[in-house]
Amino acid sequence: MNSMSNTLWPVFLGISLLVIIAGKLHAAPTEQQWQSLNQSLVEEHILPRYRVLQLSSAKLASSTTALCRQPGQAQLEKTRQAFQQTMNAWQEVQHIQFGPIETLMRNFSMQFWPDKKNLIGKQLNRLLQQQDPNTLSTDYLYKASIGVKGLPALERLLFTSSLTELTNNSYRCQLSQAVSVYIADNSQATLDEWIHGYKDSLSSAGREESYYDSHQEAAVDMMKSMIEPVEAIRDQKILRPLGDGKIRPKRSESWRSQRSLRNIRLNIASLSHLYSGTTTSVDSLLREQGRTAQADNIITLFNRLETQLEAVPAPLITSLYQPETVSQLLQISDALQQLDHLLSAEMIAMNIQLGFNSRDGD
Amino acid sequence: MHLKSIISTVILASTFQYSVASTAIPGTSDIVRTYADIALATYEDSLNSAKELQLSTNNLLNNPTQSSLNKARAAWIAARVPYQQSEVFRFGNILVDNWEGRVNAWPLDEGLIDYVDSSHYGSESDENNLYRANVIANTSLRVGGVQIDASHITPELLSETLHEVDGIEANVATGYHAIEFLLWGQDLNGTSPGAGNRPATDFNLENCTGGHCDRRRDYLQAATQLLITDLQEMVDNWKEGGEARQQISDKSEKRAIATILTGMGSLAYGELAGERTKLGLMLHDPEEEHDCFSDNTHWSHYYDAKGIRNVYQGSYTRIDGSTVSGPSLSAYVAAQAAVANQNMLNKLQATENAAQKLVDRAAQGETFDVLIGEDNASGNQTVQNFVDALTEETRAIENIIALLQLEGIQLEGSDSLDNPAQVLE
Numbered sequence: 061m062n063s064m065s066n067t068l069w070p071v072f073l074g075i076s077l078l079v080i081i082a083g084k085l086h087a088a089p090t091e092q093q094w095q096s097l098n099q100s101l102v103e104e105h106i107l108p109r110y111r112v113l114q115l116s117s118a119k120l121a122s123s124t125t126a127l128c129r130q131p132g133q134a135q136l137e138k139t140r141q142a143f144q145q146t147m148n149a150w151q152e153v154q155h156i157q158f159g160p161i162e163t164l165m166r167n168f169s170m171q172f173w174p175d176k177k178n179l180i181g182k183q184l185n186r187l188l189q190q191q192d193p194n195t196l197s198t199d200y201l202y203k204a205s206i207g208v209k210g211l212p213a214l215e216r217l218l219f220t221s222s223l224t225e226l227t228n229n230s231y232r233c234q235l236s237q238a239v240s241v242y243i244a245d246n247s248q249a250t251l252d253e254w255i256h257g258y259k260d261s262l263s264s265a266g267r268e269e270s271y272y273d274s275h276q277e278a279a280v281d282m283m284k285s286m287i288e289p290v291e292a293i294r295d296q297k298i299l300r301p302l303g304d305g306k307i308r309p310k311r312s313e314s315w316r317s318q319r320s321l322r323n324i325r326l327n328i329a330s331l332s333h334l335y336s337g338t339t340t341s342v343d344s345l346l347r348e349q350g351r352t353a354q355a356d357n358i359i360t361l362f363n364r365l366e367t368q369l370e371a372v373p374a375p376l377i378t379s380l381y382q383p384e385t386v387s388q389l390l391q392i393s394d395a396l397q398q399l400d401h402l403l404s405a406e407m408i409a410m411n412i413q414l415g416f417n418s419r420d421g422d
Numbered sequence: 423m424h425l426k427s428i429i430s431t432v433i434l435a436s437t438f439q440y441s442v443a444s445t446a447i448p449g450t451s452d453i454v455r456t457y458a459d460i461a462l463a464t465y466e467d468s469l470n471s472a473k474e475l476q477l478s479t480n481n482l483l484n485n486p487t488q489s490s491l492n493k494a495r496a497a498w499i500a501a502r503v504p505y506q507q508s509e510v511f512r513f514g515n516i517l518v519d520n521w522e523g524r525v526n527a528w529p530l531d532e533g534l535i536d537y538v539d540s541s542h543y544g545s546e547s548d549e550n551n552l553y554r555a556n557v558i559a560n561t562s563l564r565v566g567g568v569q570i571d572a573s574h575i576t577p578e579l580l581s582e583t584l585h586e587v588d589g590i591e592a593n594v595a596t597g598y599h600a601i602e603f604l605l606w607g608q609d610l611n612g613t614s615p616g617a618g619n620r621p622a623t624d625f626n627l628e629n630c631t632g633g634h635c636d637r638r639r640d641y642l643q644a645a646t647q648l649l650i651t652d653l654q655e656m657v658d659n660w661k662e663g664g665e666a667r668q669q670i671s672d673k674s675e676k677r678a679i680a681t682i683l684t685g686m687g688s689l690a691y692g693e694l695a696g697e698r699t700k701l702g703l704m705l706h707d708p709e710e711e712h713d714c715f716s717d718n719t720h721w722s723h724y725y726d727a728k729g730i731r732n733v734y735q736g737s738y739t740r741i742d743g744s745t746v747s748g749p750s751l752s753a754y755v756a757a758q759a760a761v762a763n764q765n766m767l768n769k770l771q772a773t774e775n776a777a778q779k780l781v782d783r784a785a786q787g788e789t790f791d792v793l794i795g796e797d798n799a800s801g802n803q804t805v806q807n808f809v810d811a812l813t814e815e816t817r818a819i820e821n822i823i824a825l826l827q828l829e830g831i832q833l834e835g836s837d838s839l840d841n842p843a844q845v846l847e
Contacts, residue, residue, distance in 0.1 A: 182544055205707060415816070417692065
């Protein structure tokens with residue numbers, strides 16, 4: 061480049077950039093195709109998941125309320141079950157990190173994890189020691205640390221408290237109730253804002269009133285939701301608990317409710333659905349672009365991952381100590397890395413630039 | 423960035439180039455040379471200011487008074503000025519990233535090093551068995567069934583045995599933050615004003631407070647010496663023929679440019695905006711600040727952001743006031759996409775303005791830990807504005823990456839970048 065004449069080469073470069081970009085646009089899906097994909101994903105993937113989250117978290121809130129009013133072993137079990145249902149719902153939509161869930165840091169409020177410095181434990185203990193009635197209001201939780209108002213804090217409260225600790229309308233029970241109501245409110249607001257606003261913003265991409273300049277730009281958010289979690293699941297949910305040779309089961313997500321493995325299974329099933337489970341899907345777009353072999357590989361890999369995950373014994377908090385489990389998980393980690401590469405390569409082919417992600421720099 | 427604007431930017435840029443007889447566009451090798459020269463100067467300044475720090479800590483140990491302690495603290499704060507500007511070189515340069523953990527590891531469980539306040543710090547952690555190991559008070563430690571002899575506190579003990587002991591990253595035994603803890607002690611003021619307040623007598627052999635003053639002195643000396651050794655290593659890496667300079671010089675044109683831009687974006691977004699700022703804001707936790715003992719976070723953030731600007735504009739102002747500059751990435755981008763370049767320059771300025779607000783509020787007594795308090799709505803907003811500015815800056819970098827057709831360039835250089843697919847596609 062240096063040898064080129066200084067006056068001519070910028071012209072040449074400008075033209076060649078135009079040619080390259082135009083060429084890429086031609087090969088990539090059209091605006092219409094992106095629009096169709098986004099619409100399918102909203103109607104068939106995102107909204108149904110937020111509906112389930114709203115329903116299950118509302119049930120959890122009423123169950124916790126009933127527990128504080130009339131504590132009993134059966135009601136405690138019921139509340140723990142309701143927590144499990146809500147966590148199921150959250151794990152199936154955890155990968156959606158744009159739109160209303162981003163507003164007011166709702167995503168972090170729902171779940172702050174991993175907690176490398178034990179801040180949830182510290183901050184929760186401080187509240188439990190102080191027993192300040194003012195900290196039980198929604199207004200307080202709204203501005204409170206993400207450490208004390210999400211699913212991990214509620215998990216600690218519900219799964220490590222004894223029934224006795226939850227009786228006599230104790231502060232502990234009331235805090236559990238307040239947090240579960242907060243979670244239900246958050247879920248409701250997220251769903252409402254998707255239905256009344258965000259959904260329309262997506263479908264009207266390119267128009268003045270939309271948040272998005274184009275359907276392709278909106279699709280970038282969808283594709284980030286599909287790809288970024290793959291590496292995060294691998295690093296945080298699988299490799300961190302394996303701890304470089306020294307097993308650290310308490311680094312697993314949701315170990316107190318013994319559902320670490322279930323979380324991963326739900327995540328992968330949901331990502332697989334995002335990839336190929338809707339009327340127009342990433343899979344169908346790839347095939348229309350003539351990338352059948354690549355699409356087949358991705359499907360195969362998703363299927364293999366689901367089978368591999370089925371074979372891992374639960375709960376990880378104990379099974380991690382078995383060498384066979386470790387080797388199974390390492391294979392799953394490899395498969396996830398492969399999936400990441402395959403999906404990322406297809407993003408280039410479809411002219412999707414994912415950009416920097418929040419985990420760069422870790 | 424929006425596709426629409428990307429295309430129009432390219433068209434504008436090419437039209438501009440067509441009609442205006444442009445100044446010479448810098449070649450990649452010139453840009454890389456500027457980049458490496460700034461790296462060298464920044465690490466040299468870091469090294470020199472660490473030597474100043476060592477002189478001050480030696481004075482402190484010779485005569486432990488409040489005055490000599492204050493001088494040592496001032497020297498530490500001065501040492502952060504060049505070092506923070508070097509952080510932009512960490513991402514993208516594997517040699518720097520692998521080394522960085524020795525000098526600037528954070529956050530730390532400081533109970534590994536010295537005494538801590540129980541009511542404030544707690545007594546145990548799910549994650550870390552050595553949460554309160556206190557090596558200054560204990561001549562031997564038990565790690566996973568193995569006994570460690572810590573009877574002599576030496577640079578080797580800190581770097582080879584204690585640092586990240588038991589595979590826990592929060593076991594930080596070396597670097598700026600270990601020294602910071604020794605000079606300030608824990609900040610027990612929560613989200614109220616005030617930094618750590620370790621008494622100078624913690625280093626006094628005759629009237630020792632805090633216990634084990636001899637070992638605390640050894641620790642401070644060992645950690646300061648290590649910092650100098652480590653910084654010297656990085657200076658050598660960026661000299662003519664040094665390994666880090668060589669590595670980036672050997673890269674192809676696109677790869678070298680991608681490396682520089684990746685370093686900028688990774689620091690701006692995931693590290694500075696996310697891990698070091700937004701997380702603290704969301705947790706409202708006073709320990710979630712980068713310089714949590716000294717309450718110097720506002721300056722650390724300011725100079726982190728400045729480092730990004732130095733690299734983009736190809737100019738670094740040294741601690742003696744002189745300037746190191748050369749053909750810049752900015753000029754390279756301007757020649758191909760003038761609008762994107764101007765946008766980037768605007769965002770860099772906006773970030774600097776937002777960082778300046780953090781500095782201004784700190785000068786009024788509202789340091790970072792005060793700003794992130796759960797009842798400080800206006801403080802929270804000031805911090806959020808800094809996060810937003812960095813996020814916009816990152817979008818501007820992504821725009822440049824798209825315009826220069828750098829997507830999918832294979833990069834290595836940091837843990838988070840070991841999978842390039844994740845970053846540049």
